[in-house]
Amino acid sequence: MLTGPEALAAYAASREATPLPEASTSTARPRTPIFTRPAPPSLKRARSSTSSSLPTIPVEVLAGAHPNTSYFQHLFVKVALETGLGEFNPTPEALIFCQMFRHLHDDYRKAIDGLTEDVSALSEELEALRSSPQPAPDTSAPALPTTKAPESTSRPAPQQFPPLPPATPAVPAPSWATVARKGRKKASAPPKPGPPPATAPTSAKTPAPRKGPTMRERRFTIKRDGSPLLPTAIELRDSINKALSATLVQTVSFEGGNVTLTTMDSVKATSLNSKVSAFLHLIPGTTTVHLDSPATQLLVHGIPTSHSLATIATELTTFNTGLALTQQPRWLTSDVSRASKAASTVVISITGPKAPLFIGKRLAAFSSTYRTERRLRFNSFTQCSNCHSFGHHSTKCSNPATCRWCTIRHPTGEHSCPTATCRVRGRPCSHSTVRCVNCGGPHDAHSPACPHRPARPVSDESEEVEETMSD
Numbered sequence: 001m002l003t004g005p006e007a008l009a010a011y012a013a014s015r016e017a018t019p020l021p022e023a024s025t026s027t028a029r030p031r032t033p034i035f036t037r038p039a040p041p042s043l044k045r046a047r048s049s050t051s052s053s054l055p056t057i058p059v060e061v062l063a064g065a066h067p068n069t070s071y072f073q074h075l076f077v078k079v080a081l082e083t084g085l086g087e088f089n090p091t092p093e094a095l096i097f098c099q100m101f102r103h104l105h106d107d108y109r110k111a112i113d114g115l116t117e118d119v120s121a122l123s124e125e126l127e128a129l130r131s132s133p134q135p136a137p138d139t140s141a142p143a144l145p146t147t148k149a150p151e152s153t154s155r156p157a158p159q160q161f162p163p164l165p166p167a168t169p170a171v172p173a174p175s176w177a178t179v180a181r182k183g184r185k186k187a188s189a190p191p192k193p194g195p196p197p198a199t200a201p202t203s204a205k206t207p208a209p210r211k212g213p214t215m216r217e218r219r220f221t222i223k224r225d226g227s228p229l230l231p232t233a234i235e236l237r238d239s240i241n242k243a244l245s246a247t248l249v250q251t252v253s254f255e256g257g258n259v260t261l262t263t264m265d266s267v268k269a270t271s272l273n274s275k276v277s278a279f280l281h282l283i284p285g286t287t288t289v290h291l292d293s294p295a296t297q298l299l300v301h302g303i304p305t306s307h308s309l310a311t312i313a314t315e316l317t318t319f320n321t322g323l324a325l326t327q328q329p330r331w332l333t334s335d336v337s338r339a340s341k342a343a344s345t346v347v348i349s350i351t352g353p354k355a356p357l358f359i360g361k362r363l364a365a366f367s368s369t370y371r372t373e374r375r376l377r378f379n380s381f382t383q384c385s386n387c388h389s390f391g392h393h394s395t396k397c398s399n400p401a402t403c404r405w406c407t408i409r410h411p412t413g414e415h416s417c418p419t420a421t422c423r424v425r426g427r428p429c430s431h432s433t434v435r436c437v438n439c440g441g442p443h444d445a446h447s448p449a450c451p452h453r454p455a456r457p458v459s460d461e462s463e464e465v466e467e468t469m470s471d
Contacts, residue, residue, distance in 0.1 A: 055075065055078070057071070057074040057075065057078055058078065071102065071105070072098040072099075072101040072102050072105075073095065073098045075098075076090065076094065076098055212265050212266050213263075213265075213266070213267070213268045215262075216292050216293070217268050217269060217270075217292075218250075218262050218263045218264075218265075218267065218268065218269055219260060219261070219262055219269055219291070219292035220260070220261040220262075220263065220269040220272050220273065220289075220291060220292070221258060221259075221260050221261075221289070221290055221291070221292055222258060222259040222260075222261070222280075222283055222286055222288075222289050223258050223286070223287045223288040223289070223290070223327065224257050224258055224259065224283070224285040224286055224287060225257075225285040225286075225287055226257045226285070227284060227285035229254065229257075229259070229283070229284070229285070231282075233251075233252040233253060233254065234252075236252045236259070236282065236283070237249050237250075237251065237252040239279070239282050240252070240261070240279040240282060243278050243279040243282065244272075244275055244278055244279060247264065248263055248264060248267050248271070248272055249261050249262070249263060249264075249272070250262050250263060250264050250265070259283055260292075269291050269292065270291065273289070273291060276289055287328070288327045288328055290326040290327055291326075291351075293326070293351045293352075294351065295326045295349045295350065295351045295355075296349070296350055296351070296355045296356070296358075296359065296374070297347060297348070297349050297350075297374070297375040298347075298348050298350060298358065298359065298372045298373065298374060298375060299332065299345050299346070299347060299372060299373050299374075299375050300316075300329075300345065300346045300347075300348060300363055300370050300371075300372050301345050301370060301371045301372070301373075302343045302344075302345075302370050302371065303343060303344060303345070303346045303365070303370060304342060304343050304366065305331075305338050305341055305342060305343060305344050306342075307366070309328055309329050309330065309331070309346075310328065312329050312346060312365065313325055313328055313329050313348075315365035315366055316329070316348065316363060316365050319364040319365060320358070320363050320364055320365075322352065322354035322357070323350060323354070323358060323363070324350060324351055324352040324354075324355075325348055325349060325350060326349040326350065326351045327349050329346045329347065329348045330346070330347050331344055331345070331346060331347070332344065332345040332346065332347050333345065347375060358372065359372070359373070359374050360372060360373060360374075376393045376395065376396065378391075378392065378393045379391075380454050381454050381456060383445075383446065383453075384397045384399075385412075386399065386401050386402075386411075387399035387400065387401065387402050387437075388402055388404055388437050388438065388445035388446070389438070390438075390452075390453070390454055391454075402437050402445075403415050403437075404437070404444050404445045404446060405427070405428045405432065405434050405435075405444055406428075406432065406433075406434070406435060407435050407436070407437040407440075407445075412426065413425075413426045414426070415427065415428070417429045417431050417432055418431065418432065419431040428444075436450055436452075438450055438452040438453075439451055439452045
């Protein structure tokens, strides 16, 4: 086992006897050695004040080394001696590993030298720009145009010129250092334009006349129980205005036992609604009072039949925020059909901006929630747009879709011409023959001449049928 100087001498002999890899011989690119014998040179880079941070190799390690020995081979020996390695025998793989570090270090030095040259060139260009004179901004004011007065025998009056506007201070040009830092020259910012000339104040526009309330906003409906009403429309109008101590009601009309009040042109019915207690005693048999606002009718399914309609209304309006009823709820079915049922469907009329939000939503009441849906109106004359039969609504149709024009089992919108060259879709063309799905006649299913269409009575319209659900 070799130790101390003997180990150092044996390593120097092995370095001289070990041939260098071909990658570092004549085919390799020329490199400037970092260190030369007998002492390492300074690691100062050209035109730079920074030094290399690589460890310094002692002179005793460099002594006797081969001229082509790399810095990392010297560092290998230095670390081995510092760690107290008594015996070491560098293998060719270790030498190749040291040569790899040498190549990496040379590439790093080459990149640093290129960046240093770029920084030096930019510094020289910046110094040249700073030393060159800067162009002075043009602050001279434009000369005023002069007008020559026509010659005359009398002495002309001196011409009066308007006062000059204050000169706008010129914006200073950017310094050359700023131009060099951005890498390109930029044109100096033009001076900001002066304020626009003052214009003579124009006369204020006449405001548009304010529109009054609509007829729907002026109507106020009072529902009654059908009992006889003794006063006439004129007498009831005068009595209500006297009770209100103001002329607020313009007309009174009786429709189907109910009373409709119409306010004055500039008065909304909402103001009358807040004073209803002052005149409601003049209209006997009153059940509900509501405004003439658009309402949506919903079906609330599964409501217990043991509760009264007044209790149901209180529960719905109390435990559903934003729900406003226009009138008292009513049962969808008759009293006889509900007699043996524990729950049934209630019809409610709601209004307000949040009314569409309650369609299809479950409403809370009696510590539970109940399913809702929009109330559908149809009768025996209602024609379905899906199967084109009569007596039911298209949203509740369970029949297959049928074409209105050709009776084939497909939606009407998918109707197409049997001719390959015709591109008409969704409607009949000159190449197709129209047939009714109800009677088979030469007309479409919605034709008024269809003999299968139900005939309307001449006297009174048929009673409207409401959408009912299984309770």
